[in-house]
Amino acid sequence: MPAHSVLAQSKTDTKASAKTDSKTDFEFIASVNGAAITESLLNLNIRSLVSQGQKDTPELRQAVKEDLINKELIAQEATRLGLNSQIDFADQITQLRQNLLLQAYLEDLLKQEPITDAMMREEYTRQRKLMGEGSNGIQYRLSQIVVSNETDALDLTRRIQKGELFGKLAQEYSIDSGSKAQGGSLGWVMSGQVIPAVGNVLPSLTKGAVTTTPIQTSVGWVILKLDDKRNFKIPSYEEAKAQIRQAIVQQYLAQAVKNLRVNARIVQ
Numbered sequence: 639m640p641a642h643s644v645l646a647q648s649k650t651d652t653k654a655s656a657k658t659d660s661k662t663d664f665e666f667i668a669s670v671n672g673a674a675i676t677e678s679l680l681n682l683n684i685r686s687l688v689s690q691g692q693k694d695t696p697e698l699r700q701a702v703k704e705d706l707i708n709k710e711l712i713a714q715e716a717t718r719l720g721l722n723s724q725i726d727f728a729d730q731i732t733q734l735r736q737n738l739l740l741q742a743y744l745e746d747l748l749k750q751e752p753i754t755d756a757m758m759r760e761e762y763t764r765q766r767k768l769m770g771e772g773s774n775g776i777q778y779r780l781s782q783i784v785v786s787n788e789t790d791a792l793d794l795t796r797r798i799q800k801g802e803l804f805g806k807l808a809q810e811y812s813i814d815s816g817s818k819a820q821g822g823s824l825g826w827v828m829s830g831q832v833i834p835a836v837g838n839v840l841p842s843l844t845k846g847a848v849t850t851t852p853i854q855t856s857v858g859w860v861i862l863k864l865d866d867k868r869n870f871k872i873p874s875y876e877e878a879k880a881q882i883r884q885a886i887v888q889q890y891l892a893q894a895v896k897n898l899r900v901n902a903r904i905v906q
Contacts, residue, residue: 781822791852791859
């Protein structure tokens with residue numbers, strides 16, 4: 639943060655400074671008990687909202703400014719009450735720094751390797767094949783418990799049948815790190831998006847049902863629960879463009895991390 643003497647510049651000086659360094663704009667739009675709310679903070683919030691589809695209007699700017707004032711009031715009161723001592727600011731700042739640098743890295747990566755319309759159409763075609771060739775289908779909301787051997791799977795199946803909660807057992811015993819924290823939830827999928835051993839049993843399950851026989855897969859023995867199902871219309875390319883782009887971004891990131899890990903010295 640800049641020193642208070644810098645924050646106290648006149649508006650004339652501030653505007654002159656902004657012309658020489660567009661990243662440094664200390665002109666503030668409000669103060670709350672002496673604490674400045676800068677125009678750059680306002681613009682940061684506006685850019686975020688515009689990226690989500692909102693229009694930059696005077697009304698939006700006023701609403702965001704009022705929200706920033708309210709947040710500063712709450713922050714000051716929380717500090718007065720000593721609640722700041724309950725927050726590990728060092729870890730929070732580290733996480734924020736990592737997230738900001740991750741975003742900057744992705745933006746730089748996308749400048750070097752732009753996502754083209756051809757790439758997006760290819761990914762759309764790939765995903766559509768996974769969903770099936772028709773324009774409609776059925777989506778299943780699934781939960782799973784994955785264990786390493788059949789004995790454990792059968793034991794957990796019996797416990798579920800006796801009334802123990804599926805989600806609780808998933809959190810305690812599942813070896814699938816991606817779903818266990820969510821009580822085994824896999825979210826909404828179509829049969830073509832899961833491995834055949836699982837996809838083949840989905841049509842026979844009713845809502846709320848749990849497989850009575852564990853399913854053997856390459857990653858372990860799976861107990862499956864059908865939380866819900868619904869008819870699903872496969873979106874057109876235009877409707878799916880935002881999701882397709884995000885999928886490719888995640889593929890870029892996964893490949894980048896894979897490459898970085900090859901040459902990294904990681905000690906655990």
